[in-house]
Amino acid sequence: MYNHYRGGSLPDSQFLANALIDRFKIPAESVDEFLEIFLASMRSAELLDEEGDQKKLLDVGRETSGKDGAPKVHRAAGKVDAGTSCFVMQPFQAPLGAYYDSVFRPAIEQAGLIAVRADAEIFGTGKIIDQIWRGIQNATVLVAELTTKNPNVFYELGLAHATKKPVILVSSNEDDVPFDLRHIRTIFYDKNDPFWGKKLTDNIADKITSALERPEEAIFNFEV
Secondary structure, three states: OHHHHOOOEOOOHHHHHHHHHHOOOOOHHHHHHHHHHHHHHHHHOOOEEOOOOOOEEOEEEEEEOOOOOOEEEEEEOOOOOOOOEEEEEOOOOOOHHHHHHHHHHHHHHHOOOEEEOHHHHOOOOOOHHHHHHHHHHHEEEEEEEOOOOOHHHHHHHHHHHHOOOOEEEEEOOHHHOOHHHOOOOEEEOOOOOOOHHHHHHHHHHHHHHHHHHOHHHHOOOOOO
8 A cells, every 4th residue: 555655645535445445455344444554554664744634655765875885765755747647537426536546547557657636646735726737737648537427527628628638538328428529539338347447447548558659639629
């Protein structure tokens, strides 16, 4: 769990609990005990920053320095550089919120990019919309989960299209894809398929790779 969240903020309690169950396979009845032990361990190792609104895990690595090659510990802040990230636009509430750790992040990392989501991954002060705007601007590719027609997702998608960023659209059904967007290729998934998660992860990874190679195919074109 440390390796997964190192250098970044821990999600809010409900998202973290979902991630522990879905991604790390912690039994639901053991989540509270696991978190208590984990956080205590991070405090003991001085790897937990609790000063802000969200708990952050400090990123500790080792590098050699000096004539004797002795290792020295350094900490790096959780910062995502422009041109290396994929910004995820999705509802935060369960069960869709849990897809970030179980589907979207693995797919994005499989494609060689860093996954970013506003609530968990963007750091710094300022209004949340300012952080979202920076995340969109810095992203190379974006993924939008359209299921449930979430207005926040549609707003962020409009910003992404206005900046002519390549966006991968995802939905569990065609009805949740707005009419004006149905000419854009969308990845559909069926939760009745026992292998839907793995299939969706691979499909998103493939589409991100294609968007990196041919971004014009994933950009919303319009005349002003």
